[in-house]
Amino acid sequence: MTGGDPRTATSVSPARAWILFALLCVAGIFNAMDRPVIAILKPDMSADLGWNDARFGELAAMTQFAAALSFLFTGWMIDKLGVRRSVIVGVTAWSFAALAHGWARTSGQVVAARLGLGATEAVQTPLTIKTVATLFQPERRSFAVGLGTAIASTGTILLPFGVPVMAAAFGWRGALVFAGAGGLLTLIAWLVAARGVRFDDGAELAQADYSDDGAPYGPILSERRTWAIVIAKALSDSTWWLLNFWLPDFYRREFGLSTAELAIPLAIAFAGSGGGAFLAGWISTRLIERGWVVDRVRRTVMLASACLVAPVPFVLLLDSFWPVAIAMGLVLAGHQGFSLSLFSIITDVVPRAKVGRVTAFGAFCGNLGGMAIVWVTGVVLTAGGGYFPLFVFAAASYFLAYGWLRLLMPRVRPVEAPAADGPLPTQSMSSG
Numbered sequence: 001m002t003g004g005d006p007r008t009a010t011s012v013s014p015a016r017a018w019i020l021f022a023l024l025c026v027a028g029i030f031n032a033m034d035r036p037v038i039a040i041l042k043p044d045m046s047a048d049l050g051w052n053d054a055r056f057g058e059l060a061a062m063t064q065f066a067a068a069l070s071f072l073f074t075g076w077m078i079d080k081l082g083v084r085r086s087v088i089v090g091v092t093a094w095s096f097a098a099l100a101h102g103w104a105r106t107s108g109q110v111v112a113a114r115l116g117l118g119a120t121e122a123v124q125t126p127l128t129i130k131t132v133a134t135l136f137q138p139e140r141r142s143f144a145v146g147l148g149t150a151i152a153s154t155g156t157i158l159l160p161f162g163v164p165v166m167a168a169a170f171g172w173r174g175a176l177v178f179a180g181a182g183g184l185l186t187l188i189a190w191l192v193a194a195r196g197v198r199f200d201d202g203a204e205l206a207q208a209d210y211s212d213d214g215a216p217y218g219p220i221l222s223e224r225r226t227w228a229i230v231i232a233k234a235l236s237d238s239t240w241w242l243l244n245f246w247l248p249d250f251y252r253r254e255f256g257l258s259t260a261e262l263a264i265p266l267a268i269a270f271a272g273s274g275g276g277a278f279l280a281g282w283i284s285t286r287l288i289e290r291g292w293v294v295d296r297v298r299r300t301v302m303l304a305s306a307c308l309v310a311p312v313p314f315v316l317l318l319d320s321f322w323p324v325a326i327a328m329g330l331v332l333a334g335h336q337g338f339s340l341s342l343f344s345i346i347t348d349v350v351p352r353a354k355v356g357r358v359t360a361f362g363a364f365c366g367n368l369g370g371m372a373i374v375w376v377t378g379v380v381l382t383a384g385g386g387y388f389p390l391f392v393f394a395a396a397s398y399f400l401a402y403g404w405l406r407l408l409m410p411r412v413r414p415v416e417a418p419a420a421d422g423p424l425p426t427q428s429m430s431s432g
Contacts, residue, residue: 016193017135023190024131025148027091029155030098030183031124037179040163040248040262041172048172049107053249057378059114060245064371066118068364075126075360079353083131083199090123091187097121098180102173122367126360133347133355134199138414139288142344146281149336153274157267164260220358225349228408233342233362234369235401239309239394240335241370243269246377247328250387255321265325269332276333280305280340294348295412302341302405306398308334313391331394338398342405348414 038045042056051059078086097117104110132144166175220226251257251265280301287297308330315327343359350358377390 016197019193020190020197021131021135021144021148022151023186023193024087024128025151026155027087027183027186027190028124028128028148028152030179030186031091031094031121032152033155033179037163037172037175038245040259040266041167041175042249043259044167044172045110049110051107052382054378054382057245057375057381059111060241060378061371061375062111063114063118064241064367064374066115067122068367068371070119070122071126071360071364071367073360074122075357078123078126078130078356078360083127083134084194084197086123086127086130087190087194088187090120090127091183091190094120094123095180095183095187098176098183100180101176102180104173122360122363125363126356129343129346129359130356133352138347139285141347142284142288142340143281145340145343146277146279146284146336149277149281149340150274153270153277153336157270157274161263161267164263167259220354220361224408226358226361228405229342229346229358230362230365231408232401232405233339234365235397235404236335236338236342237366238369238373239312239331239397240339241367242373242377242390242394243328243332243335245374249381253387254316254324265321265328268325269328272329273332273336275329276305276308277336277340279333280337284341284344294414298341298345298348298412299406302338302398302402305334305337305341306402308337309398310395312395313388316386316388316391334398338401345405345409345412348412349409 038060045051046056074090077089081089094117097113097120100113100116101110104113128148129145132141132148136144163175166178170177247269248262248266251262257265284297284301287300288294311327312331315324318324318327342362346355346358346362373390373393380386380390
């Protein structure tokens with residue numbers, strides 16, 4: 001991982017590559033903002049549509065289900081279309097799905113809009129990881145993933161401050177229309193920045209389907225490494241979706257916060273999310289540059305991240321608001337450090353021609369875990385069970401994911417092209 005990978009290049013300069021990647025991440029903010037918008041405006045939606053906690057949990061679960069099913073297709077699509085065309089198709093689709101909420105008036109129409117948005121949002125994750133694998137050298141990929149997550153988290157931090165203002169002026173539907181319009185404007189900026197850029201998607205698909213031992217990686221469903229990654233993703237992502245959908249409700253129940261008062265605690269939580277991703281990416285890159293083997297880097301970062309999440313059940317013993325808010329920021333920081341390592345492992349062990357498919361399948365399993373946890377949470381809360389059993393599961397999920405990953409993949413060994421293949425005739429993308 002310390003040397004340049006001749007198979008990881010395009011015809012774009014390093015500075016331009018970072019601009020393109022940053023714009024894609026900004027588009028991702030508008031892609032993902034519907035989830036915190038829905039969580040923040042849950043009381044407004046519930047009053048408008050006559051929903052209780054269980055009904056809200058079902059809506060969240062259906063959105064996750066639509067995204068999960070779409071992941072079975074989006075990874076293949078991105079590997080086939082390449083970066084440029086996937087950006088155009090993906091951003092356009094999820095932006096129009098967000099805009100559709102502006103015309104949804106009945107419960108059925110809202111559900112249909114949510115299903116459409118969940119399905120089209122499924123492009124974002126595999127597209128981001130595919131872009132990282134295409135634009136950046138292996139030793140820079142962890143940092144790129146971390147930076148991208150930090151950019152997305154910055155947008156999420158600002159949402160609790162802006163969403164109530166937008167909702168007061170235009171209603172909860174107007175906030176989602178804003179997301180769709182923002183996505184389309186960002187796509188235009190990305191297309192301008194990408195003018196004249198040749199993404200080497202065709203060349204990468206023609207390369208040998210190599211693996212870390214020189215043998216073909218094979219169909220993704222028959223690979224132990226695929227199952228090591230995706231089951232770990234399902235276990236760890238459950239906590240992410242639990243907090244994404246239900247953290248505002250937790251603050252309301254525990255501290256009686258209004259919609260406007262949620263801004264600061266949610267900002268703290270998602271600042272932790274972005275900071276954790278950025279720090280984990282930076283540390284991973286620095287350790288690799290200092291000569292640490294990739295397996296040791298991934299193992300260290302993942303265990304440290306799991307330890308950050310472990311104390312989450314104890315927040316229920318705190319009777320002061322600020323320690324709880326800071327603790328939730330640390331929990332989300334731990335999640336992002338763990339998640340970043342999983343995505344980095346995909347770029348470590350999967351040939352670039354299959355990165356989109358393996359990433360999408362991992363996201364599919366992660367969304368299944370998310371679909372289950374948001375539904376179970378609604379049932380548990382409606383039955384009066386509270387958040388304690390849910391937080392106990394959250395604390396254990398990362399250690400279970402780590403154990404499963406190490407069982408099926410005892411060592412992370414980066415893919416290396418057979419020497420006989422020779423380098424691709426492309427320009428190095430090292431940002432150094």
